[in-house]
């Protein structure tokens with residue numbers, strides 16, 4: 061059984077090596093602990109080791125952990141599917157949302173963001189492999205949605221997110237990430253100023269960093285197996 065410290069060291073070494081190979085600075089790759097199905101105590105342990113950003117998939121589960129960890133100064137990312145009856149809680153209790161894939165949700169998050177808070181940081185989720193019934197919008201619709209979302213006052217569009225199909229081969233892993241990066245570059249060439257590529261999980265973070273990931277969402281490699 062590995063300790064949290066050992067797992068974190070492994071992940072950090074992997075980030076450093078991948079960043080170096082890509083000619084990037086490791087600091088430009090933000091590590092988000094994907095903490096779904098992990099207890100608050102496991103998040104606290106990683107927080108004590110210096111990880112401050114965590115991603116949750118389920119609102120109720122996240123709010124409970126946020127309450128348990130209220131003494132810590134953490135940054136919370138919502139990375140799960142968004143039901144429209146949950147947008148008010150998401151707008152109030154998160155700093156980032158990575159999984160926006162329709163204008164209706166973006167509008168609600170913008171309207172419901174408490175006025176005293178800074179605009180909510182958003183990424184648009186792209187269904188990069190065009191998988192049926194998978195979350196995320198088609199790549200073809202990104203331009204239109206990105207420009208619409210960038211007009212909303214309560215949110216700040218930061219970039220794109222994707223969860224590609226699992227692949228074993230490193231070259232295969234890189235292809236969808238390269239497509240997402242190209243999509244971000246196209247949006248920026250058309251007047252947006254997006255700085256975030258949220259891509260890469262435990263099994264493909266190396267490929268994602270090589271293709272320019274600025275945020276990686278790491279669950280099992282950081283926490284060990286999920287308790288559910």
Ligand SMILES: *Cc1c(COP(=O)(O)O)cnc(C)c1O
Nearest residue numbers: 094139261262263277278279280
């Ligand atoms: C669970 C999850 C992750 C992390 O997955 P691992 O393979 O455990 O690293 C990342 N992103 C999202 C959206 C997830 O739901």
